[in-house]
Every structure is written in C-alpha cells, then in structure tokens.
Amino acid sequence: MPWKNSDTRYSTMSIALHWVMVVLLAVVYACIEFRGVFPKGSGGRALIVEMHFMFGLTIFVLVWLRLFARALGVAPKIVPAPPPWQAALATLMHVALYVFMIGTPVLGWLIVSAQGHSVMFYGIELPPLIGENKDLAKQIKEWHELSGTVGYWLIGLHALAGIYHHYIVRDNTALRMMPGKRATP
Numbered sequence: 412m413p414w415k416n417s418d419t420r421y422s423t424m425s426i427a428l429h430w431v432m433v434v435l436l437a438v439v440y441a442c443i444e445f446r447g448v449f450p451k452g453s454g455g456r457a458l459i460v461e462m463h464f465m466f467g468l469t470i471f472v473l474v475w476l477r478l479f480a481r482a483l484g485v486a487p488k489i490v491p492a493p494p495p496w497q498a499a500l501a502t503l504m505h506v507a508l509y510v511f512m513i514g515t516p517v518l519g520w521l522i523v524s525a526q527g528h529s530v531m532f533y534g535i536e537l538p539p540l541i542g543e544n545k546d547l548a549k550q551i552k553e554w555h556e557l558s559g560t561v562g563y564w565l566i567g568l569h570a571l572a573g574i575y576h577h578y579i580v581r582d583n584t585a586l587r588m589m590p591g592k593r594a595t596p
C-alpha cells in the first residue's frame with residue numbers, strides 16, 4: 412500500500428511528499444531571497460512574493476499528509492542500528508522540522524493578515540487570521556524571519572546527517588527515503 416512504511420523503507424507517499432517538499436522549500440526560499448531582483452511596486456515583485464505565500468501555504472497543507480502517512484506505522488529500521496543518543500537526536504530534529512513546516516507558514520499568513528491583506532491560494536482568497544494591526548505585523552515579521560533562518564539550519568543539518576550516514580557510516584538511513592533504490596546497505 413503506497414501510504415504504509417515497510418520494514419526497510421518509507422511508503423511511496425512519504426517518499427514523494429519528502430522530495431516534493433524539498434523542491435517547494437527551495438522555491439519558497441528562492442522567491443523571497445530574490446525578490447530584490449524586481450523593483451519595489453513592480454508586477455514582478457508582487458508576483459514573486461505571491462508565489463512565496465502560495466507555495467509556503469502548500470507546504471503547510473502537505474505537512475499534514477506527511478504526518479498522517481507517518482502516523483500509519485513505525486519508521487523503517489536503520490541497519491545497523493545507531494546508538495540511542497543518535498536516534499534521540501534524530502527524533503528531536505524531525506519534531507523541530509515539523510514544527511518549522513507548520514509554524515513558519517502560519518506566521519507568514521499572520522503577517523499578511525495583520526498588514527490588512529488577504530492571501531491568494533491557487534485562486535482562492537483565504538480569510539485573514541487576525542485583524543489589521545501594523546505594529547503586530549512588524550513583530551510577527553521578525554519571528555517569521557527568525558523561523559526562516561532557523562529553517563536554513565535545520566534543513567542543512569538534516570541533509571548533512573543524511574549524507575554522513577550514507578557515505579561515512581554506510582547504513583540505510585538515506586536509502587529508506589530514496590525512490591527506486593534498494594533499502595538495505
């Protein structure tokens with residue numbers, strides 16, 4: 412069944428969502444980091460920022476599907492098993508990544524709401540989460556930016572851990588999340 416993990420690898424659904432979200436995160440970051448390419452007030456600037464909002468909210472929607480897929484069974488075993496402290500650290504990192512993927516888009520939606528604007532999501536106008544309050548919008552924007560910076564670190568460390576396990580420890584940690592690859596080292 413495409414939703415359920417096996418003993419050796421994540422489900423097809425989890426693998427697909429994982430890699431789609433990697434691409435989405437890259438696009439969400441790129442849209443906001445490169446917004447300066449377009450002058451303020453231009454159509455290009457408005458479009459690239461709208462894309463940041465829309466793909467950011469897509470991450471918020473997809474993360475619940477990932478949590479659902481994850482809740483359907485236990486994670487495939489790592490062979491050979493890592494020491495308990497490493498397993499605990501990995502769990503902590505996964506929890507932090509989920510909090511980031513849920514919290515950051517919500518903070519973004521709160522900024523736009525407090526600025527007095529609505530957000531378009533694939534042609535649907537989403538209602539504001541809170542009333543207009545410019546001072547609060549500035550405050551939430553700082554939290555959102557901090558969350559974005561923390562996200563860079565979490566994603567970077569998560570990717571480095573995968574590379575370390577694959578090339579140095581040579582276990583099946585990364586293979587469990589690879590499409591169409593054998594899942595044992």
Ligand code: HEM
Pocket residue numbers: 439440443444460463464465466467468470511512515516517518519520521522523530552555556559560562
């Ligand atoms: C996982 C999803 C998201 C990530 C990783 C993310 C990350 C970021 C980052 C890194 C910045 C730039 C900070 C800076 O300039 O230093 C930013 C700005 C911003 N984001 Fe997000 N964001 C996400 C989702 C959203 C969503 C869903 C919305 C709105 C619905 C949103 C609204 C904003 C706004 C309004 C700004 C400020 C833009 C400006 O200064 O012109 N973000 N975000």
